[in-house]
Amino acid sequence: MKILYHHRIGSKDGQYVHIEEMVAALRRAGHIVEVVGPEGFEAQDFGGESGLVAALKARIPGAAYELLELGYNSLDYRRLARAIVRFQPDVIYERYNLSLLSGVLARQRFGIPLLLEVNAPLYAERSAYGGLALPRLARWAESRAWQGADHVFAVTEVLAARIVAAGVPRARLSVTPNGIDAQRFHRVTDEAPYKQALGLAGRTVLGFVGFAREWHGLDGVVEMLAADAGVHDLHCLIVGDGPACEGLRAQAATRGVADRLTITGIVGRNDIMQYIGAFDIALVPAVVAYASPLKLFEYMACGRAIVAPDQPNITEILTDGQDALLFAPGSRTGFTDAVRRLITDHALRARLAEAAHASCVARDLSWSANARQVGSVAERLCADR
Known part of the structure; x- marks a missing residue:
């Protein structure tokens, strides 16, 4: 099947990982995939952002920027239409972005x-965190995009419920959580070689992967390092970067544990497992209510003992005491108590780690499984035309 993958992301970050992994999985499944996105996107380095987009956001009023977002459809639609004429796809697979309506327009014109x-x-997200100058326009665009698709894939049941509430029939919706590529991530049965390679031999490693923000609460982990006073030889390993990192470094220096905190900066996808393999305890300190955290599946695939919040989008995947320790969302005490429990209880740590990997395998939480589901829906839609 010929699939035209359409997107409007401007930075090579976690969004790009999802695109790269899904495209690769669809191709492994035997589909022919062509990607259509903003010009110059592929030339960026991982972690890079479009300089033009960043400049526009900083320099023009919010209403003008949001109108430009909508106006982008004129340029993007022409690019998409040319690709359709040339490639002759069976389906269009689009990554949703607020005010992106080119796919809906192409569906109407080309059938x-x-x-x-x-x-x-994204309407709710930007309203809550970034602000919207033209909220009614944004809400209309989101509804138009969701309702104009033949089928919608949501990453959690929590998100699926929001989409149904917006008017999309449940029969036109599937849930495909994030996943892993088994060629990149596999079970680790011995952390020692990974720790040795990072200069962390003998330490109990508390690990986090991703873009660290203040609301993740990683400052609580630094306080744990200080309170430990070397008893358990703790080390915090943050694989990534983010706005919270400067403050964490300063906090660690003030508390006298700078040598027990490592922040790697941006790490290439092929190298991430070399760091996760050193984790004794894998941390998901906080997560938004509808998200499917990519790190969660990587931790599971590598067989790490996970601490995560006890909230619906997490319990879709994990079960407290079975394949993770869960704590009340937003409870710093609950989070630190769960981490401390795993620091001292080695048997529980090993059992949860093994069960997390087993759950990942049993449920086939992989990009390949997602690609199979997408392919099945695409084939049905084409057969019904």
Whole structure:
């Protein structure tokens, strides 16, 4: 099947990982995939952001920027239409972005089924965190995109419920959580070689992967390092970067544990497992209510003992006491108590780690499984045309 993958992301970050992994999985499944996105995107380095987009956000009023976002459809639609004429796809697979309506327009003109992947309710997200100058326009655009697709793929049941509430029939919706590539991530049965390679031999490693923000609460982990006073030889390993990192470094220096905190900066996808393999305890300190955290599946695939919040989008995947320790969302005490329990209880740590990997395998939480589901829906839609 010929699949035209359409997106509007401007930075090579976690969004790009999802695109790269899904495209690769679809191709492994035997589909022919062509990707259509903003010009110059592929030339960026991992972690890079479009300089033009960043400059526009900083220099023009919010209403003008949001109108430009909507106006982008004129340019993008022409690019998408040219690709359709040239490539002759069976379906369009689009990564949802607020105000991106090119796929809906192409579906109407060319009669090609549109599959829409939704990773976040961006109207609600931007209203809550970034602000919207034209909220009614944004809400209309989101509803138009969701309802205009032939089938929608949401990353959690929590997000799926929001999409149904917006008017999309449940029969036109599937849940495909993030996953892993088994060629990149596999079970680790001995952390020692990974720790040795990082200069962390003998230490109990508390690990986090991703873009660290203040609301993740990683300052609580630094306080644990200080309170431990070397009893358990703790070390915090943050694999990534983010706005919280400077403050964490300063806090660690003030508390006298700077030598027990490592922040790697941006790490290439092929190297991440070399760090996760050194984790004794894998941390998900906080997560938004509708998200499917990529780190969670990487931790599971590597067989790490996980601490995560006890909230619906997490319990779709994990079970407290069975394949993770869960704590009340937002409870710093609950989080630190769960981590301390795993620091001292080695048997529980080993059992949860083994069970996390087993759950990942049993449920086939992989990009390949997601690609099979997308392919099945695409074939049905094409057969019904």
